[in-house]
Amino acid sequence: MNNLDKVKKIVIEKPLKLDCGKTISNFPLAYETYGKLNEKKDNAILAFHALTGDQFVTGINPITNKNGWWSYLVGPDKPVDTNKFFVICANVIGGCIGSYGPNTIDPITKKKLATNFPVITINDMVNAQINLIDFFKIDKLFSVMGGSMGGMQVLQFVANFPNRTKTAIPIACTASHSAQNIALNELGRQAIMADVNWNKGDYLNSECSPDKGLSVARMAAHITYLSKKGLQEKFGRKLQERDDLKFSFDADFQIESYLRHQGSVFVDRFDANSYLYITRAMDYFDLVKQYNGNLSNAFKESKAKFFIISFTSDWLYPTSENKEIVIALNAAGANVGFIEINSDKGHDSFLLDVPEFLKSIKNFLDANYKIL
Amino acid sequence: MNNLDKVKKIVIEKPLKLDCGKTISNFPLAYETYGKLNEKKDNAILAFHALTGDQFVTGINPITNKNGWWSYLVGPDKPVDTNKFFVICANVIGGCIGSYGPNTIDPITKKKLATNFPVITINDMVNAQINLIDFFKIDKLFSVMGGSMGGMQVLQFVANFPNRTKTAIPIACTASHSAQNIALNELGRQAIMADVNWNKGDYLNSECSPDKGLSVARMAAHITYLSKKGLQEKFGRKLQERDDLKFSFDADFQIESYLRHQGSVFVDRFDANSYLYITRAMDYFDLVKQYNGNLSNAFKESKAKFFIISFTSDWLYPTSENKEIVIALNAAGANVGFIEINSDKGHDSFLLDVPEFLKSIKNFLDANYKIL
Numbered sequence: 106m107n108n109l110d111k112v113k114k115i116v117i118e119k120p121l122k123l124d125c126g127k128t129i130s131n132f133p134l135a136y137e138t139y140g141k142l143n144e145k146k147d148n149a150i151l152a153f154h155a156l157t158g159d160q161f162v163t164g165i166n167p168i169t170n171k172n173g174w175w176s177y178l179v180g181p182d183k184p185v186d187t188n189k190f191f192v193i194c195a196n197v198i199g200g201c202i203g204s205y206g207p208n209t210i211d212p213i214t215k216k217k218l219a220t221n222f223p224v225i226t227i228n229d230m231v232n233a234q235i236n237l238i239d240f241f242k243i244d245k246l247f248s249v250m251g252g253s254m255g256g257m258q259v260l261q262f263v264a265n266f267p268n269r270t271k272t273a274i275p276i277a278c279t280a281s282h283s284a285q286n287i288a289l290n291e292l293g294r295q296a297i298m299a300d301v302n303w304n305k306g307d308y309l310n311s312e313c314s315p316d317k318g319l320s321v322a323r324m325a326a327h328i329t330y331l332s333k334k335g336l337q338e339k340f341g342r343k344l345q346e347r348d349d350l351k352f353s354f355d356a357d358f359q360i361e362s363y364l365r366h367q368g369s370v371f372v373d374r375f376d377a378n379s380y381l382y383i384t385r386a387m388d389y390f391d392l393v394k395q396y397n398g399n400l401s402n403a404f405k406e407s408k409a410k411f412f413i414i415s416f417t418s419d420w421l422y423p424t425s426e427n428k429e430i431v432i433a434l435n436a437a438g439a440n441v442g443f444i445e446i447n448s449d450k451g452h453d454s455f456l457l458d459v460p461e462f463l464k465s466i467k468n469f470l471d472a473n474y475k476i477l
Numbered sequence: 478m479n480n481l482d483k484v485k486k487i488v489i490e491k492p493l494k495l496d497c498g499k500t501i502s503n504f505p506l507a508y509e510t511y512g513k514l515n516e517k518k519d520n521a522i523l524a525f526h527a528l529t530g531d532q533f534v535t536g537i538n539p540i541t542n543k544n545g546w547w548s549y550l551v552g553p554d555k556p557v558d559t560n561k562f563f564v565i566c567a568n569v570i571g572g573c574i575g576s577y578g579p580n581t582i583d584p585i586t587k588k589k590l591a592t593n594f595p596v597i598t599i600n601d602m603v604n605a606q607i608n609l610i611d612f613f614k615i616d617k618l619f620s621v622m623g624g625s626m627g628g629m630q631v632l633q634f635v636a637n638f639p640n641r642t643k644t645a646i647p648i649a650c651t652a653s654h655s656a657q658n659i660a661l662n663e664l665g666r667q668a669i670m671a672d673v674n675w676n677k678g679d680y681l682n683s684e685c686s687p688d689k690g691l692s693v694a695r696m697a698a699h700i701t702y703l704s705k706k707g708l709q710e711k712f713g714r715k716l717q718e719r720d721d722l723k724f725s726f727d728a729d730f731q732i733e734s735y736l737r738h739q740g741s742v743f744v745d746r747f748d749a750n751s752y753l754y755i756t757r758a759m760d761y762f763d764l765v766k767q768y769n770g771n772l773s774n775a776f777k778e779s780k781a782k783f784f785i786i787s788f789t790s791d792w793l794y795p796t797s798e799n800k801e802i803v804i805a806l807n808a809a810g811a812n813v814g815f816i817e818i819n820s821d822k823g824h825d826s827f828l829l830d831v832p833e834f835l836k837s838i839k840n841f842l843d844a845n846y847k848i849l
Contacts, residue, residue: 287714291736299693325697331657342763357760358659364664
């Protein structure tokens with residue numbers, strides 16, 4: 106993770122009271138934009154990234170030199186057409202690509218904050234990002250959109266700032282993190298903390314970082330992003346560059362080799378402490394509880410038009426949990442559309458080339474941009 | 478794991494050629510029995526244990542001082558009534574409760590075999606255990622039964638020894654380990670190997686064993702044994718002995734505390750190298766491939782009566798995979814019954830107090846014991 110000095114960022118001077126009770130100010134928020142903000146400032150879309158995403162939505166990510174995470178969806182002539190829309194994305198606070206997070210240098214000790222960084226929430230993330238919208242002097246976004254943890258931010262954004270967006274597209278998410286999802290995140294955290302190099306968060310640099318633990322955490326998460334059927338179709342029991350089993354603990358099967366690769370490339374682009382903090386924020390997310398058990402109250406102030414999307418094979422944030430959001434929106438009298446997309450690609454579908462998904466978003470945006 | 482000297486075992490002198498090519502002989506097989514073998518020797522049931530099980534099927538396990546893993550099912554006046562049946566269970570080779578495994582002392586080096594232990598298969602496990610049936614001079618078992626990896630052993634047993642059992646009960650299993658299941662096992666192995674104490678398998682004793690890695694592996698596996706719905710109903714977002722979130726990485730949620738507990742108690746009773754070897758054996762299991770792509774050929778020599786059981790909420794070995802066994806048995810002209818049991822308890826259902834499951838087994842055994 107070099108080149109971090111070059112990422113765009115604003116410093117947010119205005120104090121922000123975090124859910125943990127602490128107040129922060131003068132903190133950096135790194136961001137990227139695509140397309141041009143028009144004169145009426147009515148063509149802006151705020152995209153929220155997921156757990157391991159970042160501000161580099163599309164084009165070549167300058168940190169990884171790979172395509173941005175939403176390259177299928179966002180870009181010139183893409184479904185979210187940056188010839189038309191101005192897309193903004195910020196690295197969440199807690200992240201590791203330039204925003205205020207565990208890698209931020211403490212001005213007093215001159216060391217990384219590490220686990221002195223406060224435990225933050227989805228609410229804190231969204232409250233930090235509204236400053237970016239103010240920075241661009243955008244009164245009302247055309248849309249807020251995001252999948253997975255990005256979808257949670259969409260829901261929280263609308264609840265906190267009901268008049269700051271015309272439309273909202275939460276994708277493959279939930280209004281309240283389930284026990285299974287907490288369990289899976291805890292597994293990842295324990296894998297990181299089990300690494301002798303984690304050292305209670307106080308690893309000084311990438312030479313002694315808890316790469317093995319972070320890699321195991323990533324492997325665990327990666328399995329949950331794919332469907333059983335998708336894995337079977339893509340990998341099945343295919344062997345890795347060999348004709349028969351080797352009777353060893355090498356990667357006999359392609360799926361093993363694939364997972365190990367996913368783990369090893371991840372540690373080059375992500376920070377273990379950020380992984381701890383961001384998963385914690387997801388686990389703490391419970392919009393139902395925030396609104397005293399009545400989710401529809403979260404949406405009753407908003408006039409936004411909603412479009413909820415889920416995927417058939419997503420077992421991490423299944424259709425049933427997305428439908429609970431639809432039900433609450435309906436109970437709030439909101440304008441809401443919902444589609445469950447057929448896909449074998451599991452939770453990852455929102456990041457992949459799933460034509461029905463891409464087309465649905467394009468149609469929703471284009472139709473509403475004409476009339477709203 | 479003390480008291481291992483006291484467990485019952487036979488030493489198998491007869492050479493056994495393993496699938497890896499190596500031949501072993503004079504190796505220990507630890508076992509336990511319940512009930513009495515009758516004079517006709519027609520009341521014996523061979524139970525096969527799952528990944529982390531052992532030979533202590535019921536009553537108090539002398540190693541853990543807890544109830545045996547199949548205490549709901551097996552015992553006096555239980556569904557598998559040991560007043561009537563003679564139940565035998567062996568610790569699988571590769572295991573750590575007395576049978577030939579990575580903890581076996583190499584007679585030459587006087588050190589544990591550790592990763593010098595050969596990679597074994599389900600086929601090897603079953604071929605080792607037939608010696609125990611010979612030891613008891615049992616010509617034909619009344620039944621072979623087991624869940625999960627125990628079920629795989631049931632299938633392999635019938636394929637290898639078609640005339641050695643009258644009935645067969647594979648529960649919650651598969652004929653061919655899926656990509657997702659390989660992935661989940663690989664995750665566990667990588668967690669163990671990531672532990673600095675694993676030391677390429679050469680940890681000398683329990684003071685420097687890879688407990689953290691093994692604990693993470695157990696947590697990962699444990700999540701897969703339970704259903705999303707079961708977890709939600711049992712834990713939901715309940716907090717652990719606190720009124721509100723603590724904004725730390727302590728176990729805020731009960732599910733976190735529960736998982737950590739599952740991990741920590743597991744390392745007291747299980748060996749990390751055994752975990753590697755046994756998961757490898759499961760991943761290598763592919764009875765379809767063994768019979769050149771036609772699973773029904775595995776069963777065509779057997780006259781056994783089969784009873785296949787799956788559970789609605791088992792996503793690890795779902796009903797669809799159990800049905801593939803039923804289809805193959807039908808294609809082989811076998812006598813086969815099948816039931817899918819309604820349960821929210823996930824894969825673990827076969828170990829738990831699930832009345833419909835327990836009753837089904839009792840009815841199957843009792844009805845057939847009269848007539849076969």
